[in-house]
Amino acid sequence: xxxxxLVPDNTNIGFxxxxxxxxxxxxxxxxxxxxxxxxxxxxxxxxxxxGLMIEARFEQPPHIDRVRSNIARLGVGESSLQQFGxxxxxxxxxxxxxQGGAGAANAVVERTRQSLGAEFPGVxxxxxxxxxxxxxxxxxRDGILAVLLAMIGIAIFSWFRYEWQFGxxxxxxxxxxxxxxxxxxxxxxxxxxxxxxxxxxxIVGYSINDKMVIDDRIRENMRKYRKMDMKAxxxxxxxxxxxxxxxxxxxxxxxxxxxxxxxGHVLRGFAAAMxxxxxxxxxxxxxxxxxxxxxxGLTPQxxxxxxxxxxxxxxxxxxxxxxxxxx
Amino acid sequence: xxxxxxxxxxxxxxxLLIGILCAVPSFLPDTAVEKLPAFMQTRxxxxxxxxGGSHLLLEASTQDVAKQRLTNMEEQVRTELxxxxxxxxxxxxxxxxxxLSFMVRDPAQVDAAVERIRPLTQGAGLTGQxxxxxxxxxSSTVVITxxxxxxxxxxxxxxxxxxxxxxxxxxxxxxxxxxxxxQGDNRIVVQVPGLxxxxxxKDLLGxxxxxxxxxxxxxxxxxxxxxxRAPVGSEVLPYPDNPSRVPVIAVxxxxxxxxxxLTDATQGYDQNNQAIVNIRFNGSGGRKFGQVTxxxxxxxxxxxxxxxxxxxxxxxxxxxxxxxxxxGNFTVESANQLAIALRSGKLPVALTVVEERTVGPQxxxxxxxxxxxxxxxxxxxxxxxxxxxxxxxxxxxxxxVAINVLVILGVMGILGATLxxxxxxxxxxxxxxAVDANVLIYERIREERRRGRGVVQAIEYGYKExxxxxxxxxxxxxxxxGIMLVLGSGPIKGFAIVLLIGIATSVYTAVTxxxxxxxxxxxxxxxxxxxI
Numbered sequence: 001x002x003x004x005x006l007v008p009d010n011t012n013i014g015f016x017x018x019x020x021x022x023x024x025x026x027x028x029x030x031x032x033x034x035x036x037x038x039x040x041x042x043x044x045x046x047x048x049x050x051g052l053m054i055e056a057r058f059e060q061p062p063h064i065d066r067v068r069s070n071i072a073r074l075g076v077g078e079s080s081l082q083q084f085g086x087x088x089x090x091x092x093x094x095x096x097x098x099q100g101g102a103g104a105a106n107a108v109v110e111r112t113r114q115s116l117g118a119e120f121p122g123v124x125x126x127x128x129x130x131x132x133x134x135x136x137x138x139x140x141r142d143g144i145l146a147v148l149l150a151m152i153g154i155a156i157f158s159w160f161r162y163e164w165q166f167g168x169x170x171x172x173x174x175x176x177x178x179x180x181x182x183x184x185x186x187x188x189x190x191x192x193x194x195x196x197x198x199x200x201x202x203i204v205g206y207s208i209n210d211k212m213v214i215d216d217r218i219r220e221n222m223r224k225y226r227k228m229d230m231k232a233x234x235x236x237x238x239x240x241x242x243x244x245x246x247x248x249x250x251x252x253x254x255x256x257x258x259x260x261x262x263x264g265h266v267l268r269g270f271a272a273a274m275x276x277x278x279x280x281x282x283x284x285x286x287x288x289x290x291x292x293x294x295x296x297g298l299t300p301q302x303x304x305x306x307x308x309x310x311x312x313x314x315x316x317x318x319x320x321x322x323x324x325x326x327x
Numbered sequence: 328x329x330x331x332x333x334x335x336x337x338x339x340x341x342x343l344l345i346g347i348l349c350a351v352p353s354f355l356p357d358t359a360v361e362k363l364p365a366f367m368q369t370r371x372x373x374x375x376x377x378x379g380g381s382h383l384l385l386e387a388s389t390q391d392v393a394k395q396r397l398t399n400m401e402e403q404v405r406t407e408l409x410x411x412x413x414x415x416x417x418x419x420x421x422x423x424x425x426x427l428s429f430m431v432r433d434p435a436q437v438d439a440a441v442e443r444i445r446p447l448t449q450g451a452g453l454t455g456q457x458x459x460x461x462x463x464x465x466s467s468t469v470v471i472t473x474x475x476x477x478x479x480x481x482x483x484x485x486x487x488x489x490x491x492x493x494x495x496x497x498x499x500x501x502x503x504x505x506x507x508x509x510q511g512d513n514r515i516v517v518q519v520p521g522l523x524x525x526x527x528x529k530d531l532l533g534x535x536x537x538x539x540x541x542x543x544x545x546x547x548x549x550x551x552x553x554x555x556r557a558p559v560g561s562e563v564l565p566y567p568d569n570p571s572r573v574p575v576i577a578v579x580x581x582x583x584x585x586x587x588x589l590t591d592a593t594q595g596y597d598q599n600n601q602a603i604v605n606i607r608f609n610g611s612g613g614r615k616f617g618q619v620t621x622x623x624x625x626x627x628x629x630x631x632x633x634x635x636x637x638x639x640x641x642x643x644x645x646x647x648x649x650x651x652x653x654x655g656n657f658t659v660e661s662a663n664q665l666a667i668a669l670r671s672g673k674l675p676v677a678l679t680v681v682e683e684r685t686v687g688p689q690x691x692x693x694x695x696x697x698x699x700x701x702x703x704x705x706x707x708x709x710x711x712x713x714x715x716x717x718x719x720x721x722x723x724x725x726x727x728v729a730i731n732v733l734v735i736l737g738v739m740g741i742l743g744a745t746l747x748x749x750x751x752x753x754x755x756x757x758x759x760x761a762v763d764a765n766v767l768i769y770e771r772i773r774e775e776r777r778r779g780r781g782v783v784q785a786i787e788y789g790y791k792e793x794x795x796x797x798x799x800x801x802x803x804x805x806x807x808x809g810i811m812l813v814l815g816s817g818p819i820k821g822f823a824i825v826l827l828i829g830i831a832t833s834v835y836t837a838v839t840x841x842x843x844x845x846x847x848x849x850x851x852x853x854x855x856x857x858x859i
Contacts, residue, residue: 003718004715009777127687129682131681132680134386146815157802158803195749202826205826209801212796212800244763252756252759259701263751263752
């Protein structure tokens, strides 16, 4: 049987050579993402701004303006409506009543149910969320904290274990991934809720995974080829791991594509964010974190110094290590 | 490390078998699982987004607790000094800025007053502090300040009682497997799966259910009462269903009997077939009620719930049997709810819903189906791709992934973890990343072959070199997962649980387990060439 090989043997692409172009494009895209987020803002879900979200399912695809005017007649505040892929499902967002606490929100849901039910027989509410302003503030805080801590924790891990350049380049690359994902949500105005924070954290995790594999190969080659030029060494490492990078990206795309197409509308935003994250994360492994190592002045000798400091015996070895049981 | 002794193979495979076995109950119907012994009932719980149901986050107001304590203290001080013996005359009682202060009329008695009040304060938990500080200011004014330790202690015990009361109320509703947990200092999470309409639940949790019986002050001037002014010793309370169309009524401050003296409450009907609540007092409550009603025949008394008058019936004759009826403008449903609330006792503090998420059962079922379809398609697509790329070794990886999925379910069952919709996403993602470890190994084997190593050596090196990379990559991944678990709420947590379990099990199945398979193949077939 002839096996599938996505990357031919002995592929040698000069990634590092292109890095100045790529840095420029990366900076441009990052600036665009930040700018769009600042200018247009994110379409934050009720998780983060507080309020009432009702997902209504109609018997027949309703006329959205009629739904809007029906709710406007109730005088429960300004509604914002959105249709999902299924034209019978409408998401209704309302502000939370300012007074009256639990009972008041309840009353709004009940009044909306009755009013919509009278005009559109057979309408059901498949789910609804109410989040008070206080709780939504905490959710925002925890979400941002989680993403930041994950990034910092991982950067510290790779700094302590290896040279500082790895920590910095990884941190910058992940920051890039997060900014791009957030920018994607600002551009598309897809709803940004707690699920998306989970997606961002997963992108961070996946992207780290990808960078660790390449970084690990760079370190291995640094030990192997003491005299090699750093640019050539990084090109070699990236090319050597390229088959794996492509293979894993393809399996992820297959899995996430299935989730995007068949996973139902609740998970669609999540799958879209993750899918984007796979592309962004793979790109940043090569063009942000690996290429940045050159610009940060990492040399094969730097690895030697650290190695000698920690485990003197291992620094003497040249060639593939045979003690794979490193903890 | 390709030589595995028989006992080692057993040691590697045994945990996987246990994991798979623990996953089995999750696929069986309820009735079959109930017949299994307890240690085999390792089922994955479905989150509310999958089973449908309501999630409520209730918050108690700390200020409310503090205010109530101060009111109680004021009452105790009045009782102790004015009614105690010898009587100490006090005036200007006021509670402002969270402090209680009063003036002792005779400056010579200030010390005696303080002496009498001190025993009213108590130790605040194990902090060594009192719950109130008593000081004398300006030689005749006594100031009682609650300490923060005292307030914290009071909030803590109020929350414990509130959690218990909520549990009783929800149990009385007959709902299935509710989860009621205290969260943080002053919040309670209530999760009720399969609940269609949480309105009834929220109404039930929304009422404090503080029930009081007080005499109506018939001497009060109706015009004054309408203005909200009541004679000394009386107070004006809202009375929405007042037949006289004035929505207020004046009642005596003194409580005849309160809800604490109840032993039972049930919904019933009066002679006009109107829904009512029948209540039964305990011994002392029944005696008190009988005594007051005997002394006040032909006068009205007020039934007060949470500070609002429900009704003010006339006492036609002494009520001596220890039971009574609460009438009001009830429907059968609301009467039943009040009965439940009264049976479970009053909430020590009012709770408000700060977060609610309700998912209809239909959407939950749709989500499960969609998640299942997506998972199956993902597995098939990834498996086909792996087979096309790595042949025999692709099959090994696929077996590992299949086992991995079952083991994750098994571990979740053992831990009693909950599978949520983002958890399903975590599953699909785990399928994607689990093969990454195998991809790393196989690509390394390909590389080693290209460098001219023999079959056995290439496989050995492939596993060895890739293991290090896999370890590094998964540690960092686990850091991200751990942070999600600790800091994340709701969906993030559900996702992180699956992710973390998946990281642990996938390293085991993808590295250790496939190595056993590869070693077996090498030993039995002694291949001279590998197609990878």
